[in-house]
Amino acid sequence: MLQDKAHPLLSVRNLTKSFSGKLVVAGISFDLYPGQVIGLVGENGAGKSTSKNMLCGLLEPTDGQILVNGQTVESNEGHAHGISAVHQELSLFGSLTVAENMCIGALPGSRLRVDWQQMQCIAREQLNFLGMDIDPDAAVFSLGAGQQQIVEIGKALLHADKVLILDEPTTSLTALEREKLFRILDKLKERGMAIIFISHFLEEIYRVCDSYIVLRDGHQVAGGALAGVSRRKLEALMVGRALEESADHGDVSDTGTEALRVEHLDSADCRDISFAVRHGEVVGIAGLMGAGRTEMAEALFGLRPSTGSVHVQGALLTERSVAAMKALDVCYLPEDRRNNGLFLNRPVRENLSAAAISRFIRRRLLKLGFAGERLATQTFSRAMGISIPHIDVKVDALSGGNQQKVLLGRWLASEPKVLILDEPTKGVDIGAKFDIHNRIGEIARAGAAIVVISSDLPELLQVSHRILVMRKGRIVGEFRRDQFDSVKIISLAASTGEEGLAT
Amino acid sequence: MIKALSESVQTRPVAPVLIALFIGFSLFSPYFLTTGNMEALLTANSVVLIASVGMTLVFLLGGIDLSISTVISVSAVVSGLVMAGTGSIWWGAMAAMSVGLSVGLVNGLLIGLLGLTPFITTMATQLIARGVAFVLSKGIAVQGTPYGMLDFGFLTFHGIPAVTLTALLVVAVCMLLLTLTDWGRHVMLIGSNRNAARYSGINVRWVEVSVYSVSGLLGGIAGFISIATLGNAIPGVGDTLLLIIIGAVVLGGTTMEGGEGSIGRTVLGVGLLAVLISGLNLLGIPFYDQLIIQGLLIFLGTWLAMKLSARRH
Numbered sequence: 001m002l003q004d005k006a007h008p009l010l011s012v013r014n015l016t017k018s019f020s021g022k023l024v025v026a027g028i029s030f031d032l033y034p035g036q037v038i039g040l041v042g043e044n045g046a047g048k049s050t051s052k053n054m055l056c057g058l059l060e061p062t063d064g065q066i067l068v069n070g071q072t073v074e075s076n077e078g079h080a081h082g083i084s085a086v087h088q089e090l091s092l093f094g095s096l097t098v099a100e101n102m103c104i105g106a107l108p109g110s111r112l113r114v115d116w117q118q119m120q121c122i123a124r125e126q127l128n129f130l131g132m133d134i135d136p137d138a139a140v141f142s143l144g145a146g147q148q149q150i151v152e153i154g155k156a157l158l159h160a161d162k163v164l165i166l167d168e169p170t171t172s173l174t175a176l177e178r179e180k181l182f183r184i185l186d187k188l189k190e191r192g193m194a195i196i197f198i199s200h201f202l203e204e205i206y207r208v209c210d211s212y213i214v215l216r217d218g219h220q221v222a223g224g225a226l227a228g229v230s231r232r233k234l235e236a237l238m239v240g241r242a243l244e245e246s247a248d249h250g251d252v253s254d255t256g257t258e259a260l261r262v263e264h265l266d267s268a269d270c271r272d273i274s275f276a277v278r279h280g281e282v283v284g285i286a287g288l289m290g291a292g293r294t295e296m297a298e299a300l301f302g303l304r305p306s307t308g309s310v311h312v313q314g315a316l317l318t319e320r321s322v323a324a325m326k327a328l329d330v331c332y333l334p335e336d337r338r339n340n341g342l343f344l345n346r347p348v349r350e351n352l353s354a355a356a357i358s359r360f361i362r363r364r365l366l367k368l369g370f371a372g373e374r375l376a377t378q379t380f381s382r383a384m385g386i387s388i389p390h391i392d393v394k395v396d397a398l399s400g401g402n403q404q405k406v407l408l409g410r411w412l413a414s415e416p417k418v419l420i421l422d423e424p425t426k427g428v429d430i431g432a433k434f435d436i437h438n439r440i441g442e443i444a445r446a447g448a449a450i451v452v453i454s455s456d457l458p459e460l461l462q463v464s465h466r467i468l469v470m471r472k473g474r475i476v477g478e479f480r481r482d483q484f485d486s487v488k489i490i491s492l493a494a495s496t497g498e499e500g501l502a503t
Numbered sequence: 504m505i506k507a508l509s510e511s512v513q514t515r516p517v518a519p520v521l522i523a524l525f526i527g528f529s530l531f532s533p534y535f536l537t538t539g540n541m542e543a544l545l546t547a548n549s550v551v552l553i554a555s556v557g558m559t560l561v562f563l564l565g566g567i568d569l570s571i572s573t574v575i576s577v578s579a580v581v582s583g584l585v586m587a588g589t590g591s592i593w594w595g596a597m598a599a600m601s602v603g604l605s606v607g608l609v610n611g612l613l614i615g616l617l618g619l620t621p622f623i624t625t626m627a628t629q630l631i632a633r634g635v636a637f638v639l640s641k642g643i644a645v646q647g648t649p650y651g652m653l654d655f656g657f658l659t660f661h662g663i664p665a666v667t668l669t670a671l672l673v674v675a676v677c678m679l680l681l682t683l684t685d686w687g688r689h690v691m692l693i694g695s696n697r698n699a700a701r702y703s704g705i706n707v708r709w710v711e712v713s714v715y716s717v718s719g720l721l722g723g724i725a726g727f728i729s730i731a732t733l734g735n736a737i738p739g740v741g742d743t744l745l746l747i748i749i750g751a752v753v754l755g756g757t758t759m760e761g762g763e764g765s766i767g768r769t770v771l772g773v774g775l776l777a778v779l780i781s782g783l784n785l786l787g788i789p790f791y792d793q794l795i796i797q798g799l800l801i802f803l804g805t806w807l808a809m810k811l812s813a814r815r816h
Contacts, residue, residue, distance in 0.1 A: 303702065322704035332702065340702045343695035345762050354692055354703045357685060368683040410703070 008033050009162050009194045015064035017050050024050045026218040034192040039209035042238055043429035047218040048198050052165050056085035084160030086152050088168040094141035099123035101140055102155045126154040130184050146177030165196040174288045175490055182208055202231050216240055239431050256280040259449030260418045265308035269295035270473040277449040284464030285453045287493050292473035293453045294335050297420050301325055301332045331411040335422035341407045347392040349377045351406050356414035384409040385435050401432030422453045437463055457486055469493050516807045517755055517771040528782035535785055542664055546732050548777040549670040550725045555751045556677050557721035559769040562752055564714045565694040565761025566621035573632035574722030575741025578602040579729050580640045583736025587647030599727035606632055607719015615711030636738045645736040656731035666728050678766045694761025751776050754804040
């Protein structure tokens with residue numbers, strides 16, 4: 001199905017969208033040729049998702065034109081024009097099979113009878129093409145996140161043969177699965193498919209795309225061939241200011257006293273974990289999805305049952321619970337901020353004060369009331385760089401980056417001496433990520449001991465003094481700052497054998 | 504001024520409806536705005552008001568307490584028997600509150616500590632409480648209510664029945680607890696996101712146990728008050744109130760999902776249903792037609808609350 005490379009498959013002219021008078025996308029224009037991969041980059045709220053939704057027919061543009069094969073499309077129906085999107089939030093039915101999920105939009109067979117066999121064939125063919133060994137009869141919930149993502153792509157490809165739009169497709173994938181996905185994209189590209197790739201990770205943009213478009217505040221600020229454009233320049237275009245290199249943490253003195261010591265921690269998903277963190281030190285924990293890192297942290301805080309001993313400031317912990325840890329100035333920033341972190345339908349004020357209410361209020365008479373909370377949280381949120389219209393806005397309404405800052409703020413307000421930060425920059429844009437990294441450096445220099453769990457290896461290399469690698473519930477390696485080597489760390493995290501317990 | 508007004512209407516969409524109904528009924532029925540009718544209206548709804556506050560607290564926590572209706576019944580019966588035996592109103596009050604608190608505590612322990620679902624747990628205690636009420640009373644109204652209790656039922660201050668003042672006192676105390684204490688804040692946060700509350704170091708179990716206990720306690724107080732308003736402890740007194748209680752809370756705008764709503768809203772919800780029922784009675788609308796109107800009103804109320812909360816985003 002190789003098509004004419006000289007004519008664009010999809011052209012967009014001055015595409016504009018405004019919601020109740022507020023301009024969200026302000027006139028983007030580009031041409032997409034067969035076999036071309038365009039990277040759509042920008043911070044949260046830059047208008048990427050809105051653009052995507054207009055292109056795949058979920059939103060009606062306020063102004064502008066969409067041309068498919070040179071023909072103006074009056075009302076864009078996405079699928080009907082061969083355009084399909086894989087959205088950031090997977091839209092699969094967990095209890096249905098892979099085949100059912102892929103064909104759900106257009107079940108084969110007659111109106112009254114589904115042709116199950118035909119459905120099987122379609123799904124199998126699609127999976128074979130993608131080179132994935134997935135059973136079409138398997139229920140989707142039994143698959144890993146990576147395989148689910150592939151099913152979602154297979155589903156999208158069934159409907160679209162011209163343009164595929166991928167919105168943050170790698171956020172829940174491991175390094176191996178990511179590479180597999182990229183190879184599939186290469187294959188699609190060879191077949192003449194045009195792809196729009198939306199991602200926060202610039203290294204992925206460079207791996208996958210040949211051209212780029214930068215959106216900032218809804219405006220198309222730059223675009224063109226990717227070759228020769230430096231990463232630094234892309235970042236500066238996205239943020240609208242030059243990001244100086246975040247302060248290098250350098251070496252921590254070995255003289256800091258020990259803040260946290262974990263010995264032989266055993267839980268359902270982590271085994272025999274022992275490590276120690278000093279005051280002023282940032283320890284990164286690397287590993288693949290499912291390596292037991294979050295489970296280890298939760299076990300530390302009594303959020304799941306475990307055995308072993310934990311010492312804080314040299315004293316053995318008798319009771320393991322969030323409240324007990326809080327009393328010792330130890331805090332845990334959970335990975336899943338929507339499910340385990342934020343009170344979404346409560347105001348920012350209450351979210352910020354939830355873990356350290358006494359810091360924000362003055363109680364005099366009868367020890368009642370929350371006097372002063374509004375003002376104190378307002379001041380605090382400004383210091384945290386959280387941008388909100390007012391302090392009583394519900395957290396639900398904030399962008400991912402601001403939500404993360406609210407959650408981080410909640411724990412920083414408790415003035416912790418030991419922090420365990422689980423994916424502290426997951427789903428936040430570059431500007432917010434930069435701010436959070438700097439803050440981690442600041443509090444470490446002020447003497448706190450910090451453990452950062454992250455799947456973003458460049459982040460760990462940037463902020464940590466020392467990196468521990470976890471695999472299958474165990475700590476399998478340790479790297480000091482002068483030994484940092486991303487290739488070694490990745491291969492240690494991903495290798496399957498039990499051998500090679502490097503130290 | 505106008506902005507503040509529109510904001511308060513948005514958070515309390517029931518208020519303008521309540522005022523409109525009140526004015527409407529006053530115009531259409533010459534009896535509606537009489538002292539007698541107002542006293543009857545307030546007296547008759549004091550029990551529902553107290554129980555609705557308990558239900559509101561449970562709703563805010565993200566749970567439900569189906570047992571509150573028959574807790575009213577069983578605590579009324581036990582209280583009536585104690586008063587008939589001892590002749591003391593105080594012992595009767597103590598008995599009602601202890602019975603309510605005990606059932607609430609059982610609910611709380613089963614839900615908070617053992618992790619049973621609120622719906623099933625409180626449905627079971629609802630049945631048990633209902634059965635006990637009938638067994639203890641042999642199915643008939645408990646005789647021998649002290650005269651002091653009857654006097655309490657008829658007592659008024661400036662036209663406001665003493666039982667209503669008692670109910671309003673309960674409302675005020677619960678409002679203060681909910682808005683001024685850490686406990687109240689924790690109730691809202693757990694209702695909003697139970698996991699996040701756990702991860703923030705809030706003692707979720709203790710708050711859950713306490714909220715169901717308070718709900719039971721309020722059921723007990725409501726049972727005691729029912730004796731004063733009806734003259735006797737009646738074994739089925741609370742059984743039919745459950746849907747009115749839930750209806751009042753929901754109509755007021757407290758959602759079942761938790762973390763959103765207030766006791767003030769519930770007071771308005773109770774007021775709306777009270778005015779509606781009283782007015783429809785005076786206009787001679789038959790009972791079953793009233794049920795249809797109540798049902799439609801609850802639809803309307805939920806829809807309105809949803810619309811308004813969507814617009815605020």
